[in-house]
Amino acid sequence: MSASHAVLALVGAELAKTIDPRVAEMASAIAAQHGAASRAVLFYGSCLRESQLDGLMLDFYLIVSNYSAAYERRWLALANRLIPPNVFPFAHQGLSAKYAVLSEDDFARLCGPQADNVSVWARFAQPARLAWAADGAAREQAVAAVAQAGPTLLSLSLPGLAPDARTSAHAVFDHGFSMTYKAELRAERKGRAGSIIESAPEYYAALFEAAQADGQISPLAPVSPADAKIASRRWRRLQRRGKGLSVVRLIKASFTFAGGIEYLAWKINRHAGTQIVLRPWQRRHPLIAAIVLLPRLLASRAVG
Incomplete structure (x- = not known):
């Protein structure tokens, strides 16, 4: 087209x-x-x-x-x-x-x-x-x-x-x-x-x-x-x-996007009305935090 x-x-x-x-x-x-x-x-x-x-x-x-x-x-x-x-x-x-x-x-x-x-x-x-x-x-x-x-x-x-x-x-x-x-x-x-x-x-x-x-x-x-x-x-x-791509891109962003985990939490809170507050360890280890956070978000229907 x-x-x-x-x-x-x-x-x-x-x-x-x-x-x-x-x-x-x-x-x-x-x-x-x-x-x-x-x-x-x-x-x-x-x-x-x-x-x-x-x-x-x-x-x-x-x-x-x-x-x-x-x-x-x-x-x-x-x-x-x-x-x-x-x-x-x-x-x-x-x-x-x-x-x-x-x-x-x-x-x-x-x-x-x-x-x-x-x-x-x-x-x-x-x-x-x-x-x-x-x-x-x-x-x-x-x-x-x-x-x-x-x-x-x-x-x-x-x-x-x-x-x-x-x-x-x-x-x-x-x-x-x-x-x-x-x-x-x-x-x-x-x-x-x-x-x-x-x-x-x-x-x-x-x-x-x-x-x-x-x-x-x-x-x-x-x-x-x-x-x-x-x-x-x-x-x-x-x-x-x-x-599937969303998950892969999220993990990739942990390497390429400084502050990516903060942005993810902000975006979800803004659009889904949630109150996600990141813990210090999540800020120190954004890749692990992204992997841990994703199933919780899916289960709460904040995304998906």
């Missing part, structure tokens, strides 16, 4: 919208960390919808030309290549952030229907901003990659809905986002998908219409039982793969 004219135009305009100058400065500083390998920096997530950024953890994706060029340490390049992305903490002018690193090739692949997990296209089916780009070609590549994400979510969502719900942008996106939460260890409250859509209803409605105009989805087309079964199997594979 490749993005066509209407989706490209819509996504390109969304990515180009004005951002807080501090976010732009942070994006430029993130790019500088990886020198000439940096190609684009995307700002996404819940902080995109916030006007007060102090005290929040901003989310970025850094897109690089290739992993070998992005790192001085070969093991970091290998880790990024084998289990993408690598995630790092970052601070700039009083703001805190984390950024994930993907190559241009991996970013394009993981935004599209060929992806073996939902982690990238689920995020970029939502509004985002292109906060920094190395040049015009990097900007075009980033827009083209992001423009795959929405149609990917929509095409996977439609077969699982009743015929009368397939014509509703809200219903299709709500179903799609809800399914992606089941494909990751995501700490999200019930109704989270709906609140995401309600934060930018005009964008989701326009994306739904653009995907139809480009022929990427056909909400009125009948869905055969065989097609519905294929889609259901695809979601089950994504769920199995996604949950």
